[in-house]
Amino acid sequence: MDVSIIIPTYNRLWCLPKAIESCRRTQCQTEIIVIDDGSTDATWEWLQTQPDIISIRQDNWGKCWAINRGFAIAQGKYVRFLDSDDWLACEAIDKQFELAIAQKADVVVGGYETYSHQEQLLHRVEWVDCDDFIAQLLGECDSSHYSAYLFRREFIKDIPHRPDFAWRDDRLFVIEVAMANPLVAIYEQPTLCHRHHSQGRLQFPQGMRAVATNLQHLTIYKNSLSKLAARGELTKRRRQAACKILWTLAHWIANTHLNEACEVVDWIYQLDPDFKPFGLLSKLYIYMGFRQTESLLRLRRNFLSLFFRSNFKIHNFYT
Numbered sequence: 001m002d003v004s005i006i007i008p009t010y011n012r013l014w015c016l017p018k019a020i021e022s023c024r025r026t027q028c029q030t031e032i033i034v035i036d037d038g039s040t041d042a043t044w045e046w047l048q049t050q051p052d053i054i055s056i057r058q059d060n061w062g063k064c065w066a067i068n069r070g071f072a073i074a075q076g077k078y079v080r081f082l083d084s085d086d087w088l089a090c091e092a093i094d095k096q097f098e099l100a101i102a103q104k105a106d107v108v109v110g111g112y113e114t115y116s117h118q119e120q121l122l123h124r125v126e127w128v129d130c131d132d133f134i135a136q137l138l139g140e141c142d143s144s145h146y147s148a149y150l151f152r153r154e155f156i157k158d159i160p161h162r163p164d165f166a167w168r169d170d171r172l173f174v175i176e177v178a179m180a181n182p183l184v185a186i187y188e189q190p191t192l193c194h195r196h197h198s199q200g201r202l203q204f205p206q207g208m209r210a211v212a213t214n215l216q217h218l219t220i221y222k223n224s225l226s227k228l229a230a231r232g233e234l235t236k237r238r239r240q241a242a243c244k245i246l247w248t249l250a251h252w253i254a255n256t257h258l259n260e261a262c263e264v265v266d267w268i269y270q271l272d273p274d275f276k277p278f279g280l281l282s283k284l285y286i287y288m289g290f291r292q293t294e295s296l297l298r299l300r301r302n303f304l305s306l307f308f309r310s311n312f313k314i315h316n317f318y319t
Helices: 014-023 041-048 061-075 092-103 133-140 161-180 208-230 237-255 258-271 283-286 290-318
Strands: 003-009 030-036 053-058 078-081 106-115 122-124 150-152 184-194
Touching: 003 014, 003 061, 003 092, 014 030, 030 041, 030 061, 041 053, 053 061, 061 161, 078 092, 078 290, 092 106, 092 150, 092 184, 133 161, 133 208, 133 237, 161 208, 208 237, 237 258, 237 290, 258 290, 283 290
Parallel strands: 003 030, 003 078, 030 053, 106 184
Antiparallel strands: 078 150, 106 122, 106 150
16 A cells, blocks of 8 residues: 555534545555544445445544544555545645655655635645754744645654644644654645635634643643753754744733743743744834733723623614
């Protein structure tokens, strides 16, 4: 078997067939493994009508458990992980596999395209050439989407998707892959079609999940930078790359936990004493400081929330 495509899915029968169809009609030997994570929308029944699919069913344990079960039975020399609401570009599998074999690559990367719910092209994200794969994955520049990557199965056999980091599992996975120093080949064309839609996604959590996601994201960076430092590989460039992500993360954390967010900012300046805030409010952060600026933003959010709730009540009263 040349390529194994692992597709975890949960109540995605409205889009799963397109994802699977994009994996068919390849020149190389391809197996499609779909793990139904306890769907209730007849996904499992539909899968039983598809004889060319290896299907597994499990209780609703989540994406990481599903992917690990699929990987355990994968036979392909190379593996791709595909979300069931996305699909692959035409010939992407064959072209990336050819490149992988020609260059004996551990990872073949590529760009991607984003589409609307109605499958209209929104924009194309080209692969950004970068001579430090770790810095790129830490945040120095765009690193595409991990479903646009092809991984050599033997290379990633000891890098599982980790349930403890379920909300940021793909970010942790690719950082761990990068830190294993793979031989990377670049496929110049987009390989993934990433769909924007209004259905729930792990990448956009709300409420308690948002807090858990931020904590997991922060822990990933703490652990990764600590390992790099222990190996003597935490260069200034990689510290600066991480600070770009940590600055945005600090802003998200400040929505609910301002003191912890300030601790993240203190860490940023330890990593890079010359760090400069960026974004639309950069001057405000520079002159007022992080804590004062975030306190002001919180007051603004609370005022707007109260304003809209009051208007809603008044509207309902008169109607």
